[in-house]
Amino acid sequence: STNNTDLVSVQVWVKAGSRYELNGENGLAHLVESAADEGTKNYPSGDQDNGGPTGAIDSIGGQSASLTSRDSTFYSVDVAKPYFATAVRVLADMVLRPDLSSAAIEDARLRMGNDLLRHSLDGVAVATDMAYARAYAKHPYRFPDGGSLGTLAALSAAKAQAFHKRQYVGPNISVVIAGDVSADEAQAVVTREF
Numbered sequence: 001s002t003n004n005t006d007l008v009s010v011q012v013w014v015k016a017g018s019r020y021e022l023n024g025e026n027g028l029a030h031l032v033e034s035a036a037d038e039g040t041k042n043y044p045s046g047d048q049d050n051g052g053p054t055g056a057i058d059s060i061g062g063q064s065a066s067l068t069s070r071d072s073t074f075y076s077v078d079v080a081k082p083y084f085a086t087a088v089r090v091l092a093d094m095v096l097r098p099d100l101s102s103a104a105i106e107d108a109r110l111r112m113g114n115d116l117l118r119h120s121l122d123g124v125a126v127a128t129d130m131a132y133a134r135a136y137a138k139h140p141y142r143f144p145d146g147g148s149l150g151t152l153a154a155l156s157a158a159k160a161q162a163f164h165k166r167q168y169v170g171p172n173i174s175v176v177i178a179g180d181v182s183a184d185e186a187q188a189v190v191t192r193e194f
Contacts, residue, residue: 007081011107038107
C-alpha cells in the first residue's frame with residue numbers, strides 16, 4: 001500500500017518469564033520489564049509523563065504495551081508506518097539497554113508493590129496463582145509470574161542486572177513485525193537496531 005497512515009505492529013518476545021528466575025528471584029522478570037518501560041540508556045525516565053521509552057512512543061502517536069508471563073516477557077508497539085524505524089529503535093533500547101540502576105529498580109519495586117496489592121484483592125488472580133502452585137508443585141510455574149509481596153523486598157538492582165545479562169541475549173529474543181513493511185525493510189531495521 002502507498003498510504004503512509006497504515007499501521008505497523010512490532011513485538012519483541014524475550015525468553016525471560018518467571019520460569020527462568022532462580023531461587024529467591026520470584027518477581028525479577030516483571031521487575032526488569034517494569035524498569036524497561038520507564039527508562040533506558042537512550043530514553044531516560046523524566047519527571048513528566050512524556051519521559052522514557054513509553055513517552056517516546058506516545059510522542060509519535062504510537063501505543064505501547066508490555067507483559068511478563070511465566071514463559072516470556074513481551075514488549076509491543078503499534079505505530080503509523082512512517083514511525084516504524086523509531087518504534088524498533090525504542091523497543092531495542094528497552095530490551096537491550098534498560099535502566100537497571102539502584103534508583104530505577106527502587107522506583108520499579110514501588111510500582112510493583114502497588115500492582116501486587118491490587119492483585120491480592122483480585123479473587124480470580126489469587127485463585128489462579130493457587131492453582132498453578134498446586135498443579136506445578138516442583139516446576140517453576142508454581143511461582144506467580146509477577147512475583148509476590150513476600151519476595152519483592154529481596155529483589156535488588158544487582159539481581160535485576162544479572163537476570164537481564166543472563167536472559168536478554170540473542171537466542172532468547174524474537175522480533176515479530178506485522179503490517180505494511182516489506183521483509184527486506186523489516187530485516188534491515190531490526191539488524192541495525194538489535
